Amino acid sequence: MASKSSVEYYSNIKEMSPIRAIAETLMNNHLVRKVDIREAYELAKNQPGVSVTDLPMYPEFVKLHNLPADAKVINDCHGNIVGRTAKARRFYHRLSPSLKNKLESDFREAVWQMQHYPLIKAEAVLGMDKDLMLKATFVTTESDAANLFFWLLNFAPYESLKEEYEASPKLPIQDIILVAFNEWTCDDDFYNNVGAPQLALVDEKHNVMVNLGMRYFGERKKGTLTMAWTSGIRIGMAACHGGIKEIDFSTCVNPEYHKLGKRSIAFYGLSGTGKSSHTNNADNAGTLPEGFSKVVLHDDAFQIDLENKLCRVWEPTLFDKTDSRTVDHPDWKYTLALMNHTVLDVNGKLIPYGQDIRNSNGRALFDRSLLGKYVNRCAFPKALVWLMKDSILPPALKLEDKYLAIAMGAALMTQRNRAENVAEEELNKLVFEPFANPFRVYELYRDVEAFLKVADTGADFYCFNSRGYWRESDDILEPIPLNTSLTLQTAILMDQLQWEPWDLLPGSMIPTKESVEAILPGYYDRYHSNLRINYDKYIAVMKDRFQQRKDFLKSSDLTERPEIQEKLIQSLQVNAD
Template identity: 60%
Template sequence: MASLASHDYYRDDMTQMPALRSIAQTLCLDKRVRKVTAAEAYALAKSQHDVMDTDLPIYPPAARRLGLPEGATVLNNCHGRIVGRTAKARRFYTRMEPTERRKVEADLREAVYALQRHPLIKAEAILGLDPDLMIKATIVTTEDDAVNVFNWLANFTPYEELAEAYAKSPRLPIPDILVVGFNHWKTTDPYYHNEGGSQLALVDEDANVIFNLGMRYFGERKKGTLTLAWTSGMRLGMAACHGGIKEIDFSGCQAKRDRDMGKRSIAFFGLSGTGKSSHTNSHDNGGTLPAGFSKVVLHDDAFQIDCAGKVCRVWEPTLFDKTDSRPLGHPDWRYMISTMNLALTESDGQILPLGQDVRNPNGRALIDRDLLGTYVNRCSFPDVMVWLMKDTCLPPVVRFADKRLAVAMGASLMTRRNLAENVSEDELKKLVFEPFANPFRVYELWKDVEAFLNVFEAGAVGYAFNSVGFWKTSDREVRKIPLQTSLTLQTALLLEQLEWEEWDLLPGAQLPKRESVERLLPGYAETYDPAAVENHDRYLETLRDRFHQRRVFLQNSDLHHQPELLMGLVNALMIRA
């Protein structure tokens, strides 16, 4: 077996089982909690008051995989005020002082007592599709939350589907994952987050347990479970990646130079709206890949890098994507499994989900991985690592010759909040840092820094793509960076078509030489030259401030517990201007 049940993990001293795991485990083993399959959860979900049936067929291969009846149709689950993640609701048990722990444990026991007044169901899944990295997970929630159980099973893999492979997979020193949901939880205690409704995501990453209280949004179940999987991978010495990765094989191309590139993997790290999925899922990089190439995709959102084995492994067989750019008739709709917070419309006598965020922001769908074309469950180690930044001071592409600068830029990845998150209007306007584009990290930042430093030392080369626009006269008046430009640059990195020169403002960083980039993108050098921007003094002032903010962010993080590591990153972020 892969991960370990509680009894096996703590068998040498059962008193070492943490309180949160004991509470979750006891609930899971209550004989009144009914275990359901994906098909049973789907049937229960149809009767939920907040779930609407549509006439859009569930992608048939996915329906068969989940054991659904012939002709099963997509269910649309709509929520109220909150239609995104709520980071402020998270509480991390392992970081609490003893007095705080005792309070939270008591409150949790009371919440579970209230939960047990409801009919309860549970389901089991396997996280991970590569036989060398599989973890068992169990979810428990109320019967009237069956749609989240169905979506959770569809997002990961029902246990029965991979039971044989799981039984043969290597035994891992990791406990099974336990997830508990209770949508009806209410509190007036100011200790807990109450913006838009009572919400608590209580995490114990050491015990591999998460409680989602007062949280209807499926993204909380998905990302909570995935967070524990990522963390488990970290405990096994792998880098946790909130990103997309694909592998391009050029060996079938006509030109010898292209053929000689062989297979190349490229990974993209960015939050919603930065182009992560667009880069990962693009069929041919906007027509810039040479004829004869072949492509496989691992995933567009989550994977693990194994530096020792020089491979990457995937966790999920589906995509959880926004539908804001998918109008009616878009070819992607044929791959749908389930939708969330979408409007409905009637077309030719059929009730269909309507994307494009007509009803509310952050409409989402679970989509089968067949959308990506040919996919794999493991791929080669990344040759290219791209941070997708929202920083107007950066040109469209920057190469990091200094490995510590590459890690420092990932650890201080700058972005802006977006409507995929449950935050205030003021928060949406602020620049924020999200290390390695992973808001779901629950362990110390220095551990991620060490992990990604290992990735670059193992041979990956780091780059930044600016996905928001490049300075024209100010931070607000910018030159657009079309997606086609970025896709062209992506192909250039894969085929090593660019020559590089030092960026005089940032030691350790490089920009494309004029002649090499102009061959691919005429007018690029004039449009995106940092030395030629208007209002140059203000540009330099803003550039210095942005990198000062990066240094301050890292200095105020837990990296101060690793002073040598911290100083290496801070010194790499010095602007020479």
């Protein structure tokens, strides 16, 4: 087996946190009924808020898990909360002893309340590769059966991987426990309250996640996945909230490409930056050579195994927004479950619609077959790409200096926009999400150290601007079409670009005119920094943004690694008068 039970893991049982002890005692209560994916589906269909549509569940998944042959996709609609709530998070190990005691007692009280409801649990395996598997148990009320069913869809029911799991190498990691109780009541200002209290309690050192008063499935998924990512960090791997694919050039029709072999490329970016577009695109807008082969590991979550120079996947499914998928979109074929979708009667059939008609953030669980051919492990990345909407950056930079490369990932940014109705000065402030991972619950320096090792192991780092490049101002931009970025991606994979230093940012490089014009005529002059209108203002904005990056890293927990912190900050120097 892979992860360890508490009895196996704790040589001194007194080292177990009270949070885990409370969760595990609940999990082992004889009144908590264990269910499999088939019973979870039947329970979910009868849950308030759930409707059964006439959209068939993806047939291959139905066969694999022996669900009813006529299984239909269910749609779970929530109330005023249709997304994750960061304000509800409380990090157990960051609190004072008195607040830890408070959380422990409030969790005990919540469990006492829970036990007045019919309770169910299910077991899953996190990790699809035989050498990286963790066992997880989810305990909740019968009234939360839809989320338990979705959780089994999102990961893998234990029974489906039992043989592989039990043959998997033992890891120095505890099994994961997830506890959820939607009906929690508590009148306390310490907790986030939106008409009812909410708590997302994180105990990352003991692999426990607790959701109280939170119905949204994304809390269950990302809470569990957060424990998996953190477990990977604890055993020396790099946690990746990103997409990665592997291109095999040895199958190309033209034999001159065979020497390129297999090459993988990973993309890290916040919502709307193009992470899925880059990962999932079938042929990079027709720029990949005829006969290539492609496999996708995942478009959202994986782990880089530095010791074995491999990437490994955690999940067999995708949890996607559906705002851009019309009712006739081919992706619906792969649907397993829906959240917060409009359902309409179409000629006597109940048909779900995407496009966020009912509310924002409509979501679907899709089978990974949507990606085409997929694998559970792939090659160590040749290239890692930070995707940023920063108007002062050219479309593509190669980050030759490793400290600059990691500093740009650690200070990965986004911006407010006018649609958010914020003051003008707020529009100039960058919002940082290191390595595009809002689910990091451990110290930032751990990610920094992990990605420095990725650089030392041989990966190249790049930065793509997916917003638009300054033409006259921060609002009047030179467009950067997706097809341009996809063409650059192919050029990187195929070694078609030569690079020259970008004088404005020492340690970074831009494509040479000769090499980039061969594949994108007109690119060099269109995107050369010297040709920006209102150049002085452009430089002033650039300096301000890089100063904000430095200030962010100065204020982070990198202070615990002062030598690394200083090298990262020094790498972010703009070279302009």
